[in-house]
Amino acid sequence: MSRGGDSEDETGLLQMNDLPPTTFMERLSIGGEETAFSGVSSQIVDIVAKRIEKRELQYLVLTAAPKREAFGVIRRCRDASTGGDAFRAIETEKVRRISDDDDREFLQMNLAYPMEGKLRRIVGFGHPDLIRLMKYPGITLFVDTTVSVTPKPFTQTIIVMIHDRAHNLYVPCFCYLVDTKDHWTYWNVSQWIKIQTDMACVPSMGLGDFEQALHLEIRDQFESACIVGYLFYWKQAIRRKMISLGIARVEVAAAMESGVLDLFTVLPVNVLQKTGIPFVIKTLYRLIVPTEADRKEKWQAFWDYFVKTW
Known part of the structure:
Protein backbone atom coordinates (compact mmCIF):
# COMPACT_ATOMS: atom_id res chain seq x y z
CA MET A 1 0.00 0.00 0.00
CA SER A 2 1.24 3.50 -0.79
CA ARG A 3 0.20 6.70 0.95
CA GLY A 4 -1.50 9.05 -1.51
CA GLY A 5 -3.34 12.35 -1.54
CA ASP A 6 -6.54 13.47 -3.17
CA SER A 7 -5.17 13.59 -6.71
CA GLU A 8 -4.68 11.73 -9.96
CA ASP A 9 -1.06 11.70 -11.10
CA GLU A 10 0.44 11.35 -14.59
CA THR A 11 0.50 7.55 -14.38
CA GLY A 12 -3.29 7.39 -14.15
CA LEU A 13 -3.37 6.39 -10.46
CA LEU A 14 -6.59 7.08 -8.62
CA GLN A 15 -5.53 8.01 -5.10
CA MET A 16 -7.59 8.40 -1.96
CA ASN A 17 -6.65 9.84 1.41
CA ASP A 18 -9.41 11.99 2.89
CA LEU A 19 -11.55 11.77 -0.26
CA PRO A 20 -15.24 11.12 0.60
CA PRO A 21 -16.15 7.47 -0.18
CA THR A 22 -19.00 8.41 -2.51
CA THR A 23 -16.73 10.70 -4.55
CA PHE A 24 -14.04 8.04 -4.67
CA MET A 25 -16.46 5.36 -5.93
CA GLU A 26 -17.79 7.75 -8.56
CA ARG A 27 -14.24 8.32 -9.79
CA LEU A 28 -13.58 4.57 -9.64
CA SER A 29 -16.50 3.94 -12.01
CA ILE A 30 -15.03 6.29 -14.64
CA GLY A 31 -12.63 3.55 -15.73
CA GLY A 32 -14.53 3.15 -19.00
CA GLU A 33 -14.48 0.21 -21.35
CA GLU A 34 -10.69 0.15 -21.64
CA THR A 35 -10.06 -0.58 -17.94
CA ALA A 36 -10.51 -3.57 -15.70
CA PHE A 37 -13.06 -1.65 -13.62
CA SER A 38 -15.65 -1.69 -16.38
CA GLY A 39 -18.29 -4.33 -15.75
CA VAL A 40 -17.12 -4.89 -12.15
CA SER A 41 -19.67 -6.77 -10.08
CA SER A 42 -21.85 -4.43 -8.02
CA GLN A 43 -21.29 -6.75 -5.05
CA ILE A 44 -17.53 -6.16 -5.26
CA VAL A 45 -18.02 -2.40 -5.58
CA ASP A 46 -20.28 -2.43 -2.50
CA ILE A 47 -17.67 -4.31 -0.48
CA VAL A 48 -14.95 -1.84 -1.45
CA ALA A 49 -17.23 1.12 -0.64
CA LYS A 50 -18.02 -0.24 2.82
CA ARG A 51 -14.35 -0.79 3.59
CA ILE A 52 -13.60 2.76 2.47
CA GLU A 53 -16.35 4.08 4.75
CA LYS A 54 -14.79 2.19 7.67
CA ARG A 55 -11.41 3.70 6.74
CA GLU A 56 -9.93 0.22 6.32
CA LEU A 57 -8.54 1.37 2.97
CA GLN A 58 -7.55 4.85 4.06
CA TYR A 59 -4.15 4.80 2.36
CA LEU A 60 -5.18 3.19 -0.89
CA VAL A 61 -3.78 3.63 -4.36
CA LEU A 62 -5.75 1.95 -7.15
CA THR A 63 -4.54 1.64 -10.72
CA ALA A 64 -7.12 1.40 -13.47
CA ALA A 65 -5.24 -1.36 -15.28
CA PRO A 66 -5.99 -2.30 -18.90
CA LYS A 67 -8.25 -5.33 -19.18
CA ARG A 68 -5.62 -7.59 -20.73
CA GLU A 69 -3.12 -6.89 -17.95
CA ALA A 70 -5.76 -7.28 -15.24
CA PHE A 71 -6.94 -10.60 -16.61
CA GLY A 72 -3.32 -11.72 -16.82
CA VAL A 73 -2.87 -11.00 -13.11
CA ILE A 74 -6.02 -12.97 -12.30
CA ARG A 75 -4.90 -15.90 -14.44
CA ARG A 76 -1.45 -16.01 -12.84
CA CYS A 77 -2.97 -15.90 -9.36
CA ARG A 78 -5.26 -18.79 -10.23
CA ASP A 79 -2.39 -20.77 -11.71
CA ALA A 80 -0.35 -20.19 -8.56
CA SER A 81 -3.13 -21.53 -6.35
CA THR A 82 -4.12 -24.54 -8.48
CA GLY A 83 -0.99 -25.31 -10.48
CA GLY A 84 -2.79 -24.23 -13.63
CA ASP A 85 -5.17 -27.21 -13.41
CA ALA A 86 -8.75 -26.04 -13.95
CA PHE A 87 -10.15 -29.44 -12.99
CA ARG A 88 -8.37 -29.20 -9.66
CA ALA A 89 -9.63 -25.65 -9.18
CA ILE A 90 -13.31 -26.54 -9.59
CA GLU A 91 -13.00 -29.08 -6.77
CA THR A 92 -12.08 -26.44 -4.20
CA GLU A 93 -14.79 -25.59 -1.69
CA TYR A 230 -39.03 -34.38 -32.26
CA LEU A 231 -39.84 -34.15 -35.96
CA PHE A 232 -37.59 -31.11 -36.33
CA TYR A 233 -34.54 -32.87 -34.86
CA TRP A 234 -35.25 -35.99 -36.91
CA LYS A 235 -35.45 -34.10 -40.20
CA GLN A 236 -32.38 -32.07 -39.21
CA ALA A 237 -30.37 -35.26 -38.66
CA ILE A 238 -31.56 -36.74 -41.96
CA ARG A 239 -30.74 -33.54 -43.83
CA ARG A 240 -27.19 -33.52 -42.43
CA LYS A 241 -26.70 -37.11 -43.61
CA MET A 242 -27.95 -36.32 -47.12
CA ILE A 243 -25.57 -33.38 -47.42
CA SER A 244 -22.64 -35.46 -46.13
CA LEU A 245 -23.35 -38.06 -48.85
CA GLY A 246 -23.10 -35.36 -51.52
CA ILE A 247 -26.78 -35.32 -52.51
CA ALA A 248 -27.69 -32.13 -54.37
CA ARG A 249 -29.22 -29.35 -52.28
CA VAL A 250 -32.24 -29.15 -54.59
CA GLU A 251 -32.97 -32.82 -54.01
CA VAL A 252 -32.47 -32.45 -50.27
CA ALA A 253 -34.97 -29.58 -50.22
CA ALA A 254 -37.50 -31.72 -52.08
CA ALA A 255 -37.09 -34.53 -49.56
CA MET A 256 -37.69 -32.09 -46.69
CA GLU A 257 -41.04 -30.93 -48.10
CA SER A 258 -44.24 -31.86 -46.31
CA GLY A 259 -45.70 -35.18 -47.41
CA VAL A 260 -42.41 -36.85 -48.33
CA LEU A 261 -40.02 -38.15 -45.66
CA ASP A 262 -42.26 -37.04 -42.81
CA LEU A 263 -44.71 -39.76 -43.91
CA PHE A 264 -42.48 -42.19 -41.98
CA THR A 265 -43.70 -40.68 -38.71
CA VAL A 266 -47.29 -41.85 -39.25
CA LEU A 267 -46.66 -45.27 -40.79
CA PRO A 268 -46.93 -48.37 -38.56
CA VAL A 269 -43.56 -49.89 -37.71
CA ASN A 270 -44.55 -53.34 -38.99
CA VAL A 271 -45.13 -52.03 -42.54
CA LEU A 272 -42.32 -49.49 -42.61
CA GLN A 273 -39.61 -51.47 -44.35
CA LYS A 274 -41.76 -53.68 -46.56
CA THR A 275 -44.19 -51.13 -48.02
CA GLY A 276 -43.51 -47.79 -46.30
CA ILE A 277 -40.01 -47.09 -47.62
CA PRO A 278 -40.83 -48.14 -51.24
CA PHE A 279 -43.89 -45.86 -51.19
CA VAL A 280 -41.90 -42.86 -49.90
CA ILE A 281 -39.11 -43.54 -52.42
CA LYS A 282 -41.63 -43.53 -55.25
CA THR A 283 -43.15 -40.26 -53.97
CA LEU A 284 -39.72 -38.62 -53.69
CA TYR A 285 -38.40 -39.82 -57.04
CA ARG A 286 -41.40 -38.28 -58.79
CA LEU A 287 -40.06 -34.91 -57.60
CA ILE A 288 -36.34 -35.32 -58.29
CA VAL A 289 -36.14 -38.03 -61.03
CA PRO A 290 -32.60 -39.33 -60.23
CA THR A 291 -31.70 -40.88 -63.60
CA GLU A 292 -27.91 -40.56 -63.41
CA ALA A 293 -26.01 -43.51 -61.96
CA ASP A 294 -24.00 -41.51 -59.41
CA ARG A 295 -27.15 -39.83 -58.11
CA LYS A 296 -28.83 -43.21 -57.67
CA GLU A 297 -25.79 -44.51 -55.77
CA LYS A 298 -25.91 -41.59 -53.36
CA TRP A 299 -29.60 -42.11 -52.69
CA GLN A 300 -29.09 -45.86 -52.25
CA ALA A 301 -26.39 -45.10 -49.67
CA PHE A 302 -28.86 -42.87 -47.86
CA TRP A 303 -31.58 -45.51 -47.79
CA ASP A 304 -29.10 -48.10 -46.50
CA TYR A 305 -28.23 -45.68 -43.69
CA PHE A 306 -31.91 -44.97 -43.02
CA VAL A 307 -32.86 -48.64 -42.66
CA LYS A 308 -29.87 -49.36 -40.43
CA THR A 309 -30.30 -46.33 -38.18
CA TRP A 310 -34.00 -45.51 -37.95
Missing part, protein backbone atom coordinates in the same frame (compact mmCIF):
# COMPACT_ATOMS: atom_id res chain seq x y z
CA LYS A 94 -15.34 -22.01 -2.83
CA VAL A 95 -15.84 -23.06 -6.44
CA ARG A 96 -17.79 -26.28 -6.15
CA ARG A 97 -20.38 -24.96 -3.70
CA ILE A 98 -23.50 -23.03 -4.65
CA SER A 99 -22.53 -19.81 -2.86
CA ASP A 100 -20.77 -18.45 0.21
CA ASP A 101 -24.06 -18.73 2.09
CA ASP A 102 -25.02 -22.18 0.77
CA ASP A 103 -22.49 -24.98 1.26
CA ARG A 104 -24.38 -27.52 -0.86
CA GLU A 105 -22.53 -28.87 -3.88
CA PHE A 106 -23.08 -27.44 -7.35
CA LEU A 107 -20.33 -29.61 -8.85
CA GLN A 108 -21.94 -33.04 -9.18
CA MET A 109 -19.29 -34.92 -11.13
CA ASN A 110 -15.64 -34.56 -12.14
CA LEU A 111 -14.58 -37.86 -13.63
CA ALA A 112 -11.56 -38.93 -15.68
CA TYR A 113 -11.32 -42.49 -17.00
CA PRO A 114 -9.26 -44.31 -19.68
CA MET A 115 -10.96 -45.90 -22.69
CA GLU A 116 -9.57 -47.03 -26.03
CA GLY A 117 -6.13 -45.66 -25.22
CA LYS A 118 -7.38 -42.18 -24.38
CA LEU A 119 -8.14 -40.40 -21.12
CA ARG A 120 -11.72 -39.17 -21.20
CA ARG A 121 -13.31 -36.63 -18.89
CA ILE A 122 -16.84 -35.74 -17.85
CA VAL A 123 -17.71 -32.74 -15.67
CA GLY A 124 -21.26 -32.27 -14.42
CA PHE A 125 -23.05 -29.44 -12.64
CA GLY A 126 -26.50 -29.19 -11.10
CA HIS A 127 -28.45 -27.34 -8.42
CA PRO A 128 -29.64 -29.70 -5.64
CA ASP A 129 -33.11 -28.12 -5.53
CA LEU A 130 -33.62 -28.85 -9.22
CA ILE A 131 -32.05 -32.31 -9.07
CA ARG A 132 -34.58 -33.23 -6.38
CA LEU A 133 -37.39 -32.72 -8.92
CA MET A 134 -36.06 -35.68 -10.90
CA LYS A 135 -37.13 -38.05 -8.13
CA TYR A 136 -40.83 -37.60 -8.83
CA PRO A 137 -42.30 -40.73 -10.43
CA GLY A 138 -43.26 -40.69 -14.09
CA ILE A 139 -41.36 -37.55 -15.07
CA THR A 140 -40.73 -36.57 -18.69
CA LEU A 141 -36.98 -36.48 -19.28
CA PHE A 142 -35.47 -34.36 -22.04
CA VAL A 143 -31.82 -34.65 -23.07
CA ASP A 144 -30.38 -32.05 -25.42
CA THR A 145 -26.85 -31.71 -26.78
CA THR A 146 -25.09 -28.65 -28.12
CA VAL A 147 -21.59 -27.61 -29.16
CA SER A 148 -21.91 -23.84 -29.59
CA VAL A 149 -21.45 -23.05 -25.88
CA THR A 150 -18.94 -25.80 -25.10
CA PRO A 151 -15.57 -24.65 -23.68
CA LYS A 152 -12.31 -26.31 -24.66
CA PRO A 153 -11.08 -29.04 -24.30
CA PHE A 154 -14.63 -30.44 -24.30
CA THR A 155 -16.51 -31.13 -27.52
CA GLN A 156 -20.13 -31.27 -26.39
CA THR A 157 -22.49 -29.95 -23.72
CA ILE A 158 -25.29 -32.23 -22.53
CA ILE A 159 -28.27 -30.53 -20.88
CA VAL A 160 -30.68 -32.72 -18.94
CA MET A 161 -34.13 -31.28 -18.27
CA ILE A 162 -37.45 -32.46 -16.90
CA HIS A 163 -40.96 -31.21 -17.55
CA ASP A 164 -42.26 -29.32 -14.52
CA ARG A 165 -45.99 -29.97 -14.66
CA ALA A 166 -46.82 -27.31 -12.09
CA HIS A 167 -45.34 -24.53 -14.24
CA ASN A 168 -45.66 -26.27 -17.65
CA LEU A 169 -42.04 -25.71 -18.61
CA TYR A 170 -38.79 -27.63 -18.94
CA VAL A 171 -36.38 -27.14 -16.03
CA PRO A 172 -32.63 -27.73 -16.56
CA CYS A 173 -31.41 -30.04 -13.78
CA PHE A 174 -27.97 -31.14 -14.99
CA CYS A 175 -25.34 -29.74 -17.33
CA TYR A 176 -22.50 -32.02 -18.43
CA LEU A 177 -19.31 -31.25 -20.37
CA VAL A 178 -17.92 -34.22 -22.32
CA ASP A 179 -15.02 -34.68 -24.73
CA THR A 180 -16.43 -37.57 -26.79
CA LYS A 181 -19.71 -38.35 -28.52
CA ASP A 182 -20.36 -42.05 -28.22
CA HIS A 183 -22.61 -44.52 -26.45
CA TRP A 184 -20.34 -45.04 -23.43
CA THR A 185 -20.05 -41.32 -22.78
CA TYR A 186 -23.83 -40.95 -22.72
CA TRP A 187 -24.10 -44.15 -20.67
CA ASN A 188 -21.78 -42.77 -17.99
CA VAL A 189 -23.69 -39.48 -17.89
CA SER A 190 -27.00 -41.28 -17.35
CA GLN A 191 -25.48 -43.58 -14.76
CA TRP A 192 -24.34 -40.60 -12.71
CA ILE A 193 -27.76 -39.00 -13.04
CA LYS A 194 -29.19 -42.11 -11.41
CA ILE A 195 -26.52 -42.06 -8.70
CA GLN A 196 -27.09 -38.39 -7.88
CA THR A 197 -30.83 -38.99 -7.61
CA ASP A 198 -30.35 -42.01 -5.32
CA MET A 199 -31.48 -44.32 -8.14
CA ALA A 200 -34.95 -42.75 -7.86
CA CYS A 201 -35.12 -41.24 -11.36
CA VAL A 202 -37.73 -43.36 -13.17
CA PRO A 203 -39.02 -41.37 -16.15
CA SER A 204 -42.09 -42.44 -18.10
CA MET A 205 -40.97 -40.67 -21.26
CA GLY A 206 -37.59 -39.76 -22.72
CA LEU A 207 -37.05 -37.12 -25.38
CA GLY A 208 -33.82 -36.08 -27.03
CA ASP A 209 -31.75 -35.35 -30.08
CA PHE A 210 -31.79 -37.85 -32.92
CA GLU A 211 -28.44 -39.43 -32.15
CA GLN A 212 -28.38 -43.21 -32.19
CA ALA A 213 -25.89 -43.36 -29.29
CA LEU A 214 -28.11 -41.07 -27.22
CA HIS A 215 -31.21 -43.16 -27.88
CA LEU A 216 -29.37 -46.36 -26.92
CA GLU A 217 -28.20 -44.74 -23.69
CA ILE A 218 -31.73 -43.67 -22.71
CA ARG A 219 -33.05 -47.13 -23.55
CA ASP A 220 -30.30 -48.86 -21.52
CA GLN A 221 -30.38 -46.70 -18.41
CA PHE A 222 -34.05 -45.76 -18.22
CA GLU A 223 -35.95 -48.88 -19.21
CA SER A 224 -39.24 -47.41 -18.03
CA ALA A 225 -39.04 -44.50 -20.49
CA CYS A 226 -40.85 -44.51 -23.81
CA ILE A 227 -38.52 -42.76 -26.25
CA VAL A 228 -40.18 -39.97 -28.22
CA GLY A 229 -38.40 -37.79 -30.74
Whole structure:
Protein backbone atom coordinates (compact mmCIF):
# COMPACT_ATOMS: atom_id res chain seq x y z
CA MET A 1 0.00 0.00 0.00
CA SER A 2 1.24 3.50 -0.79
CA ARG A 3 0.20 6.70 0.95
CA GLY A 4 -1.50 9.05 -1.51
CA GLY A 5 -3.34 12.35 -1.54
CA ASP A 6 -6.54 13.47 -3.17
CA SER A 7 -5.17 13.59 -6.71
CA GLU A 8 -4.68 11.73 -9.96
CA ASP A 9 -1.06 11.70 -11.10
CA GLU A 10 0.44 11.35 -14.59
CA THR A 11 0.50 7.55 -14.38
CA GLY A 12 -3.29 7.39 -14.15
CA LEU A 13 -3.37 6.39 -10.46
CA LEU A 14 -6.59 7.08 -8.62
CA GLN A 15 -5.53 8.01 -5.10
CA MET A 16 -7.59 8.40 -1.96
CA ASN A 17 -6.65 9.84 1.41
CA ASP A 18 -9.41 11.99 2.89
CA LEU A 19 -11.55 11.77 -0.26
CA PRO A 20 -15.24 11.12 0.60
CA PRO A 21 -16.15 7.47 -0.18
CA THR A 22 -19.00 8.41 -2.51
CA THR A 23 -16.73 10.70 -4.55
CA PHE A 24 -14.04 8.04 -4.67
CA MET A 25 -16.46 5.36 -5.93
CA GLU A 26 -17.79 7.75 -8.56
CA ARG A 27 -14.24 8.32 -9.79
CA LEU A 28 -13.58 4.57 -9.64
CA SER A 29 -16.50 3.94 -12.01
CA ILE A 30 -15.03 6.29 -14.64
CA GLY A 31 -12.63 3.55 -15.73
CA GLY A 32 -14.53 3.15 -19.00
CA GLU A 33 -14.48 0.21 -21.35
CA GLU A 34 -10.69 0.15 -21.64
CA THR A 35 -10.06 -0.58 -17.94
CA ALA A 36 -10.51 -3.57 -15.70
CA PHE A 37 -13.06 -1.65 -13.62
CA SER A 38 -15.65 -1.69 -16.38
CA GLY A 39 -18.29 -4.33 -15.75
CA VAL A 40 -17.12 -4.89 -12.15
CA SER A 41 -19.67 -6.77 -10.08
CA SER A 42 -21.85 -4.43 -8.02
CA GLN A 43 -21.29 -6.75 -5.05
CA ILE A 44 -17.53 -6.16 -5.26
CA VAL A 45 -18.02 -2.40 -5.58
CA ASP A 46 -20.28 -2.43 -2.50
CA ILE A 47 -17.67 -4.31 -0.48
CA VAL A 48 -14.95 -1.84 -1.45
CA ALA A 49 -17.23 1.12 -0.64
CA LYS A 50 -18.02 -0.24 2.82
CA ARG A 51 -14.35 -0.79 3.59
CA ILE A 52 -13.60 2.76 2.47
CA GLU A 53 -16.35 4.08 4.75
CA LYS A 54 -14.79 2.19 7.67
CA ARG A 55 -11.41 3.70 6.74
CA GLU A 56 -9.93 0.22 6.32
CA LEU A 57 -8.54 1.37 2.97
CA GLN A 58 -7.55 4.85 4.06
CA TYR A 59 -4.15 4.80 2.36
CA LEU A 60 -5.18 3.19 -0.89
CA VAL A 61 -3.78 3.63 -4.36
CA LEU A 62 -5.75 1.95 -7.15
CA THR A 63 -4.54 1.64 -10.72
CA ALA A 64 -7.12 1.40 -13.47
CA ALA A 65 -5.24 -1.36 -15.28
CA PRO A 66 -5.99 -2.30 -18.90
CA LYS A 67 -8.25 -5.33 -19.18
CA ARG A 68 -5.62 -7.59 -20.73
CA GLU A 69 -3.12 -6.89 -17.95
CA ALA A 70 -5.76 -7.28 -15.24
CA PHE A 71 -6.94 -10.60 -16.61
CA GLY A 72 -3.32 -11.72 -16.82
CA VAL A 73 -2.87 -11.00 -13.11
CA ILE A 74 -6.02 -12.97 -12.30
CA ARG A 75 -4.90 -15.90 -14.44
CA ARG A 76 -1.45 -16.01 -12.84
CA CYS A 77 -2.97 -15.90 -9.36
CA ARG A 78 -5.26 -18.79 -10.23
CA ASP A 79 -2.39 -20.77 -11.71
CA ALA A 80 -0.35 -20.19 -8.56
CA SER A 81 -3.13 -21.53 -6.35
CA THR A 82 -4.12 -24.54 -8.48
CA GLY A 83 -0.99 -25.31 -10.48
CA GLY A 84 -2.79 -24.23 -13.63
CA ASP A 85 -5.17 -27.21 -13.41
CA ALA A 86 -8.75 -26.04 -13.95
CA PHE A 87 -10.15 -29.44 -12.99
CA ARG A 88 -8.37 -29.20 -9.66
CA ALA A 89 -9.63 -25.65 -9.18
CA ILE A 90 -13.31 -26.54 -9.59
CA GLU A 91 -13.00 -29.08 -6.77
CA THR A 92 -12.08 -26.44 -4.20
CA GLU A 93 -14.79 -25.59 -1.69
CA LYS A 94 -15.34 -22.01 -2.83
CA VAL A 95 -15.84 -23.06 -6.44
CA ARG A 96 -17.79 -26.28 -6.15
CA ARG A 97 -20.38 -24.96 -3.70
CA ILE A 98 -23.50 -23.03 -4.65
CA SER A 99 -22.53 -19.81 -2.86
CA ASP A 100 -20.77 -18.45 0.21
CA ASP A 101 -24.06 -18.73 2.09
CA ASP A 102 -25.02 -22.18 0.77
CA ASP A 103 -22.49 -24.98 1.26
CA ARG A 104 -24.38 -27.52 -0.86
CA GLU A 105 -22.53 -28.87 -3.88
CA PHE A 106 -23.08 -27.44 -7.35
CA LEU A 107 -20.33 -29.61 -8.85
CA GLN A 108 -21.94 -33.04 -9.18
CA MET A 109 -19.29 -34.92 -11.13
CA ASN A 110 -15.64 -34.56 -12.14
CA LEU A 111 -14.58 -37.86 -13.63
CA ALA A 112 -11.56 -38.93 -15.68
CA TYR A 113 -11.32 -42.49 -17.00
CA PRO A 114 -9.26 -44.31 -19.68
CA MET A 115 -10.96 -45.90 -22.69
CA GLU A 116 -9.57 -47.03 -26.03
CA GLY A 117 -6.13 -45.66 -25.22
CA LYS A 118 -7.38 -42.18 -24.38
CA LEU A 119 -8.14 -40.40 -21.12
CA ARG A 120 -11.72 -39.17 -21.20
CA ARG A 121 -13.31 -36.63 -18.89
CA ILE A 122 -16.84 -35.74 -17.85
CA VAL A 123 -17.71 -32.74 -15.67
CA GLY A 124 -21.26 -32.27 -14.42
CA PHE A 125 -23.05 -29.44 -12.64
CA GLY A 126 -26.50 -29.19 -11.10
CA HIS A 127 -28.45 -27.34 -8.42
CA PRO A 128 -29.64 -29.70 -5.64
CA ASP A 129 -33.11 -28.12 -5.53
CA LEU A 130 -33.62 -28.85 -9.22
CA ILE A 131 -32.05 -32.31 -9.07
CA ARG A 132 -34.58 -33.23 -6.38
CA LEU A 133 -37.39 -32.72 -8.92
CA MET A 134 -36.06 -35.68 -10.90
CA LYS A 135 -37.13 -38.05 -8.13
CA TYR A 136 -40.83 -37.60 -8.83
CA PRO A 137 -42.30 -40.73 -10.43
CA GLY A 138 -43.26 -40.69 -14.09
CA ILE A 139 -41.36 -37.55 -15.07
CA THR A 140 -40.73 -36.57 -18.69
CA LEU A 141 -36.98 -36.48 -19.28
CA PHE A 142 -35.47 -34.36 -22.04
CA VAL A 143 -31.82 -34.65 -23.07
CA ASP A 144 -30.38 -32.05 -25.42
CA THR A 145 -26.85 -31.71 -26.78
CA THR A 146 -25.09 -28.65 -28.12
CA VAL A 147 -21.59 -27.61 -29.16
CA SER A 148 -21.91 -23.84 -29.59
CA VAL A 149 -21.45 -23.05 -25.88
CA THR A 150 -18.94 -25.80 -25.10
CA PRO A 151 -15.57 -24.65 -23.68
CA LYS A 152 -12.31 -26.31 -24.66
CA PRO A 153 -11.08 -29.04 -24.30
CA PHE A 154 -14.63 -30.44 -24.30
CA THR A 155 -16.51 -31.13 -27.52
CA GLN A 156 -20.13 -31.27 -26.39
CA THR A 157 -22.49 -29.95 -23.72
CA ILE A 158 -25.29 -32.23 -22.53
CA ILE A 159 -28.27 -30.53 -20.88
CA VAL A 160 -30.68 -32.72 -18.94
CA MET A 161 -34.13 -31.28 -18.27
CA ILE A 162 -37.45 -32.46 -16.90
CA HIS A 163 -40.96 -31.21 -17.55
CA ASP A 164 -42.26 -29.32 -14.52
CA ARG A 165 -45.99 -29.97 -14.66
CA ALA A 166 -46.82 -27.31 -12.09
CA HIS A 167 -45.34 -24.53 -14.24
CA ASN A 168 -45.66 -26.27 -17.65
CA LEU A 169 -42.04 -25.71 -18.61
CA TYR A 170 -38.79 -27.63 -18.94
CA VAL A 171 -36.38 -27.14 -16.03
CA PRO A 172 -32.63 -27.73 -16.56
CA CYS A 173 -31.41 -30.04 -13.78
CA PHE A 174 -27.97 -31.14 -14.99
CA CYS A 175 -25.34 -29.74 -17.33
CA TYR A 176 -22.50 -32.02 -18.43
CA LEU A 177 -19.31 -31.25 -20.37
CA VAL A 178 -17.92 -34.22 -22.32
CA ASP A 179 -15.02 -34.68 -24.73
CA THR A 180 -16.43 -37.57 -26.79
CA LYS A 181 -19.71 -38.35 -28.52
CA ASP A 182 -20.36 -42.05 -28.22
CA HIS A 183 -22.61 -44.52 -26.45
CA TRP A 184 -20.34 -45.04 -23.43
CA THR A 185 -20.05 -41.32 -22.78
CA TYR A 186 -23.83 -40.95 -22.72
CA TRP A 187 -24.10 -44.15 -20.67
CA ASN A 188 -21.78 -42.77 -17.99
CA VAL A 189 -23.69 -39.48 -17.89
CA SER A 190 -27.00 -41.28 -17.35
CA GLN A 191 -25.48 -43.58 -14.76
CA TRP A 192 -24.34 -40.60 -12.71
CA ILE A 193 -27.76 -39.00 -13.04
CA LYS A 194 -29.19 -42.11 -11.41
CA ILE A 195 -26.52 -42.06 -8.70
CA GLN A 196 -27.09 -38.39 -7.88
CA THR A 197 -30.83 -38.99 -7.61
CA ASP A 198 -30.35 -42.01 -5.32
CA MET A 199 -31.48 -44.32 -8.14
CA ALA A 200 -34.95 -42.75 -7.86
CA CYS A 201 -35.12 -41.24 -11.36
CA VAL A 202 -37.73 -43.36 -13.17
CA PRO A 203 -39.02 -41.37 -16.15
CA SER A 204 -42.09 -42.44 -18.10
CA MET A 205 -40.97 -40.67 -21.26
CA GLY A 206 -37.59 -39.76 -22.72
CA LEU A 207 -37.05 -37.12 -25.38
CA GLY A 208 -33.82 -36.08 -27.03
CA ASP A 209 -31.75 -35.35 -30.08
CA PHE A 210 -31.79 -37.85 -32.92
CA GLU A 211 -28.44 -39.43 -32.15
CA GLN A 212 -28.38 -43.21 -32.19
CA ALA A 213 -25.89 -43.36 -29.29
CA LEU A 214 -28.11 -41.07 -27.22
CA HIS A 215 -31.21 -43.16 -27.88
CA LEU A 216 -29.37 -46.36 -26.92
CA GLU A 217 -28.20 -44.74 -23.69
CA ILE A 218 -31.73 -43.67 -22.71
CA ARG A 219 -33.05 -47.13 -23.55
CA ASP A 220 -30.30 -48.86 -21.52
CA GLN A 221 -30.38 -46.70 -18.41
CA PHE A 222 -34.05 -45.76 -18.22
CA GLU A 223 -35.95 -48.88 -19.21
CA SER A 224 -39.24 -47.41 -18.03
CA ALA A 225 -39.04 -44.50 -20.49
CA CYS A 226 -40.85 -44.51 -23.81
CA ILE A 227 -38.52 -42.76 -26.25
CA VAL A 228 -40.18 -39.97 -28.22
CA GLY A 229 -38.40 -37.79 -30.74
CA TYR A 230 -39.03 -34.38 -32.26
CA LEU A 231 -39.84 -34.15 -35.96
CA PHE A 232 -37.59 -31.11 -36.33
CA TYR A 233 -34.54 -32.87 -34.86
CA TRP A 234 -35.25 -35.99 -36.91
CA LYS A 235 -35.45 -34.10 -40.20
CA GLN A 236 -32.38 -32.07 -39.21
CA ALA A 237 -30.37 -35.26 -38.66
CA ILE A 238 -31.56 -36.74 -41.96
CA ARG A 239 -30.74 -33.54 -43.83
CA ARG A 240 -27.19 -33.52 -42.43
CA LYS A 241 -26.70 -37.11 -43.61
CA MET A 242 -27.95 -36.32 -47.12
CA ILE A 243 -25.57 -33.38 -47.42
CA SER A 244 -22.64 -35.46 -46.13
CA LEU A 245 -23.35 -38.06 -48.85
CA GLY A 246 -23.10 -35.36 -51.52
CA ILE A 247 -26.78 -35.32 -52.51
CA ALA A 248 -27.69 -32.13 -54.37
CA ARG A 249 -29.22 -29.35 -52.28
CA VAL A 250 -32.24 -29.15 -54.59
CA GLU A 251 -32.97 -32.82 -54.01
CA VAL A 252 -32.47 -32.45 -50.27
CA ALA A 253 -34.97 -29.58 -50.22
CA ALA A 254 -37.50 -31.72 -52.08
CA ALA A 255 -37.09 -34.53 -49.56
CA MET A 256 -37.69 -32.09 -46.69
CA GLU A 257 -41.04 -30.93 -48.10
CA SER A 258 -44.24 -31.86 -46.31
CA GLY A 259 -45.70 -35.18 -47.41
CA VAL A 260 -42.41 -36.85 -48.33
CA LEU A 261 -40.02 -38.15 -45.66
CA ASP A 262 -42.26 -37.04 -42.81
CA LEU A 263 -44.71 -39.76 -43.91
CA PHE A 264 -42.48 -42.19 -41.98
CA THR A 265 -43.70 -40.68 -38.71
CA VAL A 266 -47.29 -41.85 -39.25
CA LEU A 267 -46.66 -45.27 -40.79
CA PRO A 268 -46.93 -48.37 -38.56
CA VAL A 269 -43.56 -49.89 -37.71
CA ASN A 270 -44.55 -53.34 -38.99
CA VAL A 271 -45.13 -52.03 -42.54
CA LEU A 272 -42.32 -49.49 -42.61
CA GLN A 273 -39.61 -51.47 -44.35
CA LYS A 274 -41.76 -53.68 -46.56
CA THR A 275 -44.19 -51.13 -48.02
CA GLY A 276 -43.51 -47.79 -46.30
CA ILE A 277 -40.01 -47.09 -47.62
CA PRO A 278 -40.83 -48.14 -51.24
CA PHE A 279 -43.89 -45.86 -51.19
CA VAL A 280 -41.90 -42.86 -49.90
CA ILE A 281 -39.11 -43.54 -52.42
CA LYS A 282 -41.63 -43.53 -55.25
CA THR A 283 -43.15 -40.26 -53.97
CA LEU A 284 -39.72 -38.62 -53.69
CA TYR A 285 -38.40 -39.82 -57.04
CA ARG A 286 -41.40 -38.28 -58.79
CA LEU A 287 -40.06 -34.91 -57.60
CA ILE A 288 -36.34 -35.32 -58.29
CA VAL A 289 -36.14 -38.03 -61.03
CA PRO A 290 -32.60 -39.33 -60.23
CA THR A 291 -31.70 -40.88 -63.60
CA GLU A 292 -27.91 -40.56 -63.41
CA ALA A 293 -26.01 -43.51 -61.96
CA ASP A 294 -24.00 -41.51 -59.41
CA ARG A 295 -27.15 -39.83 -58.11
CA LYS A 296 -28.83 -43.21 -57.67
CA GLU A 297 -25.79 -44.51 -55.77
CA LYS A 298 -25.91 -41.59 -53.36
CA TRP A 299 -29.60 -42.11 -52.69
CA GLN A 300 -29.09 -45.86 -52.25
CA ALA A 301 -26.39 -45.10 -49.67
CA PHE A 302 -28.86 -42.87 -47.86
CA TRP A 303 -31.58 -45.51 -47.79
CA ASP A 304 -29.10 -48.10 -46.50
CA TYR A 305 -28.23 -45.68 -43.69
CA PHE A 306 -31.91 -44.97 -43.02
CA VAL A 307 -32.86 -48.64 -42.66
CA LYS A 308 -29.87 -49.36 -40.43
CA THR A 309 -30.30 -46.33 -38.18
CA TRP A 310 -34.00 -45.51 -37.95
